[in-house]
Amino acid sequence: MPATSDSVKVAVRVRPFNQREKNAGSQCIISMRDKTTVIKNPETGDTKSFAYDHSYWSHDGCTENPSGIYEPESGSSYADQKCLFSDLGQGVLDNAWQGYNAALFAYGQTGSGKSYSMIGYGANKGIVPITCEELFKAIEANTDKKKQLRVFFSMLEIYNEQVRDLLVKEKAPHGGLKVRQNPKTGFYVEGLKQVPVRSYREIEKLMENGTINRTTASTNMNATSSRSHMVITIRFEQVMVNETGQSNTRSSDINLVDLAGSERADSTGATGDRLKEGSAINQSLSTLGNVISALADQAMGKKKVLVPYRDSVLTKLLQSALGGNSRTIMIAALSPADINYDETLSTLRYADRAKKIQNNATVNESPTDRLIRELKEENARLMAVLKKQGGGDTSGIDLNDNDIQQMLEDNQRKMVDMQMSWEQRLEQARQNWERSHVTDAREEDAEWKHLPYITNVNEDPQLSGVIKHILKKGCTVIGRQGPGDNAIQLRGLGIQPKHVEIETDGTAAFLTPNSPAAVVCVNGIRVRERSRIQHQDRLKIGSGSLFLYIGYPRERKDDVTTYDYDYLMTELAEHDGVSVDIATPRSDHPVHDVANRILFQEFVNLMPKIAEANAVSEELKRFTKFEPLVRSESSHDPKGTAPGKEVMVKVTNNKTKKVWIWSASKFYNRKDLMDELYHKSLDGESTILTRDKDPFWDPVEDVFLGSCHIMLQSISYCAEVDEHFTVHNYHGKEEAVVHVQLLPCNEKGKIIEDDIILEPIDLLGKSLNFMCQIPQCMSVRWINEDASRGVECRFTMPFQKSARTKSVYHKSFVEFDFKQQYTYKAITQKILDYLQTNSLVLELWGKQVNEDQQLHVSAINNGVDHKETQTLKPSDSTNDVLDQLKSRENELETLRGDYEQVRKDNFRLKQSLMKTEDRLKRIDMKTKTAPPQQKKASRERMMSAVKASATHAPLNGVESDSQTGTLDLEFAMALRDFFRDVREVQNGMKDMKDYASTTKQNVGANGLKSSFEEHERKIVKIDDTLNKCLNSLKKSAASALRKSRPGTEK
């Protein structure tokens, strides 16, 4: 029969808002009319239209009937599951009856509704089950005795380019099942189970078991199912016997594909990462994109297009579905929410390309005898090739001996299958089934109905609630999978050998973590002691194993579906400090801004991955810590108001003390590689890598520590800036104090004092010169933490080239001695406006030296650094205490440095106050000679400039000795208090120093622990006092400053 050419049919479907989107107050950006789908850009309001074969509106307008099925409300255009089946599934069935291959695949970002359309949830069955059900209805209605109808079912998963048979309970063979190529029929999975089925009920059972196998694999391997592809294949054969007794076989392969989430499909997301070749996890999806683009180009008439089917497992298996012998449908699943605009637009574009693909489907019908004859001929040919030394060419495909051997075996199996009667095959399948599955499922079915249990919560709602661990009366130990006797064995990350116990007494349940290292969170909060748990409490065990506790039957009243993965993640994120920075949409003040909502979503997505990365790092002994970081554009913006925020990851190697800041996409890329490494370690493979391939390693880089804003308004008055500014990091924490001077000067660089101008406008057309000096930077936390580090300042003076100070290492009191003259030859209005309304952003950057060569070499040599591991052994308590002592001494040293600094700052503060007073007096003098109105306005502007500078710099000053005589009484009193406090600190420090040396001598003695604790208490007390007195100084000084200004409250 000739091939019929037809294009891939494309349908898009938009789902309702999910809970997270509702909480965030999301807007719907999708609208549909007939076959057209329109998307609106939430920022600009621009729209884009796309036409498809079908546009399904499933966003709203439905009601739930008593059986739990969503149906359209009267008059609404809601497309329900039935509607999808009749448009798409029925066509697949009709094709199958005619003997055409068919394929249906669902594409879209995670959570967009792919599985809902394909598989469905509860009563709302998707296309796959309905199609199977309808197929069997039609088979049962067949009265033609000469026609034997056979259905085979297979179900596989592709994860990280490895194929796993989901109908097999046992762990997949190492490296997954092999994909081989038959020169005639194309690619196939060797040894994949094709189970003959006689009813829809059997298919349902197979799918249930496939889902359980998928869930177990996903949780055990720390592999998220949304990164895997699931392919269900239904092979439908019609064997027809004619009058002469010869049989004809008409067959159809129906491939039903639930693809992995499309986000992060493109590895170019990790632009800038030296390891962007990355892991194989996205290979199938990105190749699918390339295949679709190539086929679309081909269909548009482009010549010499190479279609890269061979680049991934998925595209090999779907070769016939894409541009080959198949009738193919693609469902593009869409999220309606504004926060997903970019991803949804990219799905729409993808679908637009797919609809151009042309397929050539042919009816697969041949006499059965001929099929057997062909297989025999093929075998003979393969044998001949095999005999020729070293394998050879079969129809232009390079095959090695092993491949040929496999093909021979495969053909042999097919021949046996064909010659075996259908009834025999069904009987064989039934026996296999009963051996492998049924028994244990029945037992559990009964138990969870009357006993409490914990059930898994998975990122993929399809896999949530699939596993139930029953809690029998008494104590149930949950721990790492292994030879031990744990009643519940988990293989997830961060699971201790004996992690946690749950005790049930017939009425209530109590949970006790087994050790301080065993991470257990209940409803988002870390639990360290025996605690009662209630029905529907959410448990996080280790770094990512999530469960819902289901209590005794009498407690089970509420609807458990509220607690999905999203809910648990949001709950965990809300109990994490960083969420405060970005405002949580679940708080009382919903965040309406789209950007902030996107940020929160990204944060929620990132947090569990960070926890996993930390656990992988720990398992693989890589000493690397990952923390979320919210990069705030305002830290770099001259107005300090830019709203942009970005979730990033701070990476610290605790051994080398090196720090890197990764973008989220780089982190995700690295995380995939870390997972790959972790899987290798699970398989007992070596995890030793050279540096250039190590996802935990990067060359050292400069790290942004923080910035301060220096108002430039003073410059427009030719008034100097000479102040100490606190450098704050992205999270508002103090990183250092930097002394900055902007001093008006003449063309030759000579500093000019007392030449303040009254009206900045007078500067127009004139030249302006000033000297920028950065003498030093103090209390640099970055260097205090590790003395091998250094810092430098970077800034860009408006309309000038960017500049940086020299880099200074090892000392937290940094002498930059930076000096540079800036000249504006003729001040324009533009420059003047800029100076009046903007700040100079001074950024402090951390420098690091590449001195970890030695450490890394030893890590490569040994897999881990054994020397280091030994010193970290918890049993080695003396070493432990010595380490702590050393770290306390370092802290003491830092404290001493800080104290010295406080003294210096104090003197500077006094000086600065005096200068401010002087300056105000000078202004008063000048304005006396100006007209009254001008005097007032000018004074107000000057005041606001001074005030603005002061708010940025609580500690003002210049180098000089004290002249307390000129200070007012209040300030003198504040200083007296301050010195009194500082004296106390001094005494405390002395005490502590003495104590530290005696403790050192006591190391090894019996009272070691208690003396050390005493040591610690003292340090804490001193720290408190120091903080207290510093705060009090700041308050007193601020109040004195305020009151010393004319025109403010006295």
Ligand SMILES: Nc1ncnc2c1ncn2[C@@H]1O[C@H](COP(=O)(O)OP(=O)(O)OP(=O)(O)O)[C@@H](O)[C@H]1O
């Ligand atoms: N048309 C729809 N009507 C009602 N609910 C829907 C619809 N589509 C999706 N949902 C709901 O949205 C959630 C996510 O859908 P689904 O699991 O199908 O996403 P997915 O695209 O398969 O995601 P993943 O890539 O993680 O597998 C589910 O809770 C599902 O019930």
Ligand SMILES: [Mg+2]
């Ligand atoms: Mg899914």
